[in-house]
Amino acid sequence: MSLDQLLAWIPPGSTDRELACQIQPDRLPQHVAIIMDGNGRWAGKRHLPRVEGHRAGIQSVREVLETSARLGLEVLTLYAFSVENWKRPPSEVSTLMLLLKRYLRSELSTLLDNDIRFHVIGRLEGLSPDIRAELDDAARRTADNKGLRFNIALNYGGRTEIVDAARAAMASGLSPDALDEDRFAQFLYTAGQPDPDLLIRTSGEMRVSNFLLWQIAYAEIYVTETYWPDFRRRDLLEAIVAYQKRDRRYGGITPPVAAGVK
Amino acid sequence: MTRVLSGVAMAGVAVALVWFLTPPALLAVVMLLATLAFIEYARIVDAIGAKVPWWTALVATLGACAMVPFPWVSVEVVIVIGLIATAANVLLSDRVGAPTLADTAAAVLAPVYIGLPLGALVAIDLVAGREAVLILMGTVAVSDTAQYYSGRAFGRRPLAPRRSPKKTIEGAVGGFVVAPAVLVAAGTLWLPGIDPLRLGLLGVLLVLAGIIGDLFESMLKRAADLKDSSHLIPGHGGVLDRIDALLFCAPIFYFFIR
Numbered sequence: 001m002s003l004d005q006l007l008a009w010i011p012p013g014s015t016d017r018e019l020a021c022q023i024q025p026d027r028l029p030q031h032v033a034i035i036m037d038g039n040g041r042w043a044g045k046r047h048l049p050r051v052e053g054h055r056a057g058i059q060s061v062r063e064v065l066e067t068s069a070r071l072g073l074e075v076l077t078l079y080a081f082s083v084e085n086w087k088r089p090p091s092e093v094s095t096l097m098l099l100l101k102r103y104l105r106s107e108l109s110t111l112l113d114n115d116i117r118f119h120v121i122g123r124l125e126g127l128s129p130d131i132r133a134e135l136d137d138a139a140r141r142t143a144d145n146k147g148l149r150f151n152i153a154l155n156y157g158g159r160t161e162i163v164d165a166a167r168a169a170m171a172s173g174l175s176p177d178a179l180d181e182d183r184f185a186q187f188l189y190t191a192g193q194p195d196p197d198l199l200i201r202t203s204g205e206m207r208v209s210n211f212l213l214w215q216i217a218y219a220e221i222y223v224t225e226t227y228w229p230d231f232r233r234r235d236l237l238e239a240i241v242a243y244q245k246r247d248r249r250y251g252g253i254t255p256p257v258a259a260g261v262k
Numbered sequence: 263m264t265r266v267l268s269g270v271a272m273a274g275v276a277v278a279l280v281w282f283l284t285p286p287a288l289l290a291v292v293m294l295l296a297t298l299a300f301i302e303y304a305r306i307v308d309a310i311g312a313k314v315p316w317w318t319a320l321v322a323t324l325g326a327c328a329m330v331p332f333p334w335v336s337v338e339v340v341i342v343i344g345l346i347a348t349a350a351n352v353l354l355s356d357r358v359g360a361p362t363l364a365d366t367a368a369a370v371l372a373p374v375y376i377g378l379p380l381g382a383l384v385a386i387d388l389v390a391g392r393e394a395v396l397i398l399m400g401t402v403a404v405s406d407t408a409q410y411y412s413g414r415a416f417g418r419r420p421l422a423p424r425r426s427p428k429k430t431i432e433g434a435v436g437g438f439v440v441a442p443a444v445l446v447a448a449g450t451l452w453l454p455g456i457d458p459l460r461l462g463l464l465g466v467l468l469v470l471a472g473i474i475g476d477l478f479e480s481m482l483k484r485a486a487d488l489k490d491s492s493h494l495i496p497g498h499g500g501v502l503d504r505i506d507a508l509l510f511c512a513p514i515f516y517f518f519i520r
Binding site (some may be wrong): 048049051052055089091095098099102104105106108109134 | 284285286331332333334336388389390391453454455456520
């Protein structure tokens with residue numbers, strides 16, 4: 001997939017198309033990670049139940065996923081459910097899980113059609129067996145796809161991930177001297193994937209919220225006021241355009257590296 | 263002719279509402295439906311000789327309905343508070359003897375019989391999508407129709423002569439043959455991820471539940487010596503007459519797709 005594919009999908013003359021034309025195809029972020037925040041507030045503003053916000057958020061997932069695939073991103077990671085989210089009312093959690101199940105069932109064909117590889121990151125053993133079966137099924141059936149890698153973070157915590165990786169490293173019998181950053185990254189849930197270049201957070205919160213703590217070391221952070229259910233193709237394109245205007249220094253001073261240049 | 267026309271009009275309106283409304287908006291419509299069904303139910307109960315504490319039972323019914331899809335508080339809480347409020351109402355009334363139990367029981371039945379199932383309908387819309395609601399309603403309608411026509415064509419032996427003289431075993435068989443097949447076909451197309459065998463089993467359960475729901479409502483009407491629950495829908499009687507099978511089918515469908 002490429003920018004041409006994206007442009008073919010956007011009607012000429014629209015503002016989305018103008019935005020898409022500003023994107024430099026050779027400087028795309030390889031990996032975009034998104035903290036999908038604001039479903040509850042979106043619903044609250046409309047005097048609707050919180051779960052209605054989650055339901056509305058599915059449309060955003062659909063649009064962001066398809067835009068990412070067409071744009072030619074390598075990896076998209078969405079933060080769906082954290083290890084801390086179990087503190088929410090049980091009824092909200094169970095509805096979220098039901099929505100997830102429905103999403104997986106209804107979107108599998110979209111994943112297959114768009115050549116998307118589906119992957120779950122997080123402590124899967126904490127999820128109910130039926131949800132795990134659905135997740136495994138979706139991952140297995142899309143395993144041979146070659147396009148966008150779509151990670152969904154479920155029962156995920158950044159610190160939990162690092163602890164899990166440390167345990168795995170110790171269990172593998174690796175000697176302390178042999179462990180370095182690259183080696184350690186191989187034990188993370190995201191082993192073999194590039195680190196996020198761009199971290200997007202919706203609904204205006206200035207927090208990382210225990211998301212991909214190791215991997216976002218040098219990620220550019222982009223925060224938008226938009227609530228997740230209102231987040232559309234345009235918002236993703238805006239974030240990428242903003243990203244491409246930044247200089248990434250990786251701790252150095254000169255010369256600055258323009259974002260996206262590998 | 264009136265019956266066919268109003269049937270088609272009702273089906274069209276129902277499909278449009280399910281298709282275009284979001285779950286909260288659909289809940290508003292369904293709560294209106296629950297209110298109408300409750301009014302008819304209260305009239306049946308009244309004709310039988312019991313009395314439901316009207317407002318208490320109505321609020322409990324609507325509360326139970328809303329809490330299934332959107333549990334601000336859990337449904338159990340609604341039922342328990344409804345029971346206590348009902349008991350208080352009956353205690354304060356001037357009724358004595360057997361009618362006191364009849365009044366209490368009839369009041370508690372309203373949220374269970376009308377509230378929960380209609381709430382389940384919205385919950386299906388929320389967690390499984392509008393296609394699922396339409397498939398449920400379609401399966402119930404197909405089951406009804408298949409029973410009616412195969413009963414008319416082949417009906418010999420009555421199914422439940424004491425409850426309903428018109429229902430026949432042959433009619434029921436027609437329902438059991440056609441409706442699960444339709445559910446399997448529609449479900450394979452629009453409910454991805456559920457295997458056909460499970461859909462077939464669900465279809466059989468829905469036909470069974472639908473027949474029980476239909477007979478149950480007839481039994482109540484017969485006990486009250488009423489022919490229709492009301493005359494709201496030309497040629498079809500009342501709301502309760504229309505949704506009697508759905509009331510028993512919706513919760514089963516909801517448990518199945520969760």
